[in-house]
Amino acid sequence: MDWLRTALNYSKEFAEVAVFGFLFAGFLQAVVRPTVVARYLSGYSVWRANAIGATVGFFTPLCCCTAIPTALALWRGGSRPGPACAFLIATPWFNWYGLVALWIFLGWQMALVVAGSGVFIAFLTGMIIDWQSPNERAPRPLPTDVPETVCTTTSCSVKSGSACCSTVDTDGSGEFFDFSHLWQKLQMAGTNAWALARELLPWIAAGILIGATVKTWLPTAWISALEIRGWLTPVLALVLATLLYADSLGSLPLVNALLQKGLGPGNGMILLIAGVGSNIATLGPIYREMGTRVAILYACCVMTLALLLGILWNLFL
Template identity: 25%
Template sequence: MFEIYDSIATYITKDILNLNPSDKLYEVAHFFIYDTLKIFTLLTLIIFAVSFIRSYFPLEKTRKILSKHKAIAIPLAAILGIFTPFCSCSAVPMFIGFVEAGIPLGAAFAFLVSSPMVNEVALGLLFASFGFKIALAYVVFGVAVAIISGFFIEKLNPRHLIEDYVFELSFGEAEEKPMTFKERIEFAKNNVKDILRKISIYIIVAIGIGSFIHGYVPEEAIKSIMNSAGFLSVPLAVIIGVPLYSNSAGILPVIQALIDKGVPIGTALAFMMATTALSFPEFVILKQIMKPKLIAIFAGIVSVSIIIAGYLFNIIFGRV
């Protein structure tokens, strides 16, 4: 499907930049150009298609659905999170909206985990990079992490750890105006522009990091670090991933480069989950609406769930 991009990358690096195919710099440049073209093409197509579909399901409907089906709110919130491609920080306003609407706290937290970590962009890029089985497993494990996290938080009933004003906020009812086919196309196009404008710099930086790892970081060095960590490689990946801040599209080039260097797939994907579902900027925003104790509980439950998912990935798909 992307053979043309490989040819373009080869032409630019070899004929225009006059780089020697045996040099490391050639590998870096070729990887960067090829992955940039591939990822931005996939993102454009995926975001446009899903945005068009989402034009039939405004976010206000999400809140209404969860409000009406509280008995199954936690798994429903985790699944609905797949169709809302927010980063961890931008998912917080929706979290507040859920709490204000009277949706169970467990469901609100399940959405807060699922929305940035598991979405159609991640699914599309994982499918293109690693195939259907890995992409499907990532979605299943990601939703499971969100459901488990929501379930435990619901059992803890941490209402007293959330600021009182959150429950008093009123977002009102958003007017749902029917859209014509042309308006839906325009909505999808604008969504592509808006999302790419927000995340393009992060994706380019991530591709650059991935390119450097691909070309200059010795395979044996990566394997040595992971082998020395042994059984602790998965929790180590999660600990490293939490302080970082990225979305699934932005971090995937780094993940692909790590796996190419021999990092176990479960370890790499645990790193991806931690980076997208948990971040310090998210915690700073959450600090405005909840007590530090609840943030710590939330981070702990999600981290442990991701670690378990990482180990399961390695068991099912092997270490490499």
């Protein structure tokens, strides 16, 4: 009975975010021009380009299959690899509705920790990649007319060009948003929202069931025994995040349950975000387009920085 009550409570908390969140995210996906994002991130100084790459990637509602071609468009247009990687790291983690879900499930303090850590890791990883690859440039120019891909998932499990992704031709405008043909955009927003819900709901349902199981039956003493091991616990969290990489929203009930059992906040942050550094769907294109060196730096920086930040947050929170 306690398990069922916990699962229903998690479902209610998700419903508070999902209905409006999916609709608004679908609308943003319909009006944001990914090619303009790419244009804004090209040609700036190292610091500015990576800062913009991390923050625009974080606040722009693009999923992996949309972020990957957008980031590669930056690279192919002669951009340094750092801003493209910063954009790619920050984007799949949390959009604004994910931040709201974080706030509801984990509280405002943990939400800020995870969000701030995500943007910081993206920025610093981009900077390190640029420092270590100062002369890296793509051999191919960016085409003048690049189609914009509007994808309706936040998971990396869907390949670009699948049924969930539609292509919208750009008119060459430099505006970040395109509100022309508003009625068509609203229809597209509804389609995007429904496809987004279909893609995420299995992950969310699995997360709710696992989270309810952990919260109901996992002995608190087990988590307490792990926490007293100091630095070993963040390492175990990093390994677990690497092995169990999944959609971030679907991971929230599990992390919520573990935090209530006594897991350190830094370890919870690692579980949520470290998996992006070993995600094959992202590392594969980076390896093919930017080379082995950049791919290794990308993975090592994300996982190392997540581990160090997790240890830091455990000490101060």
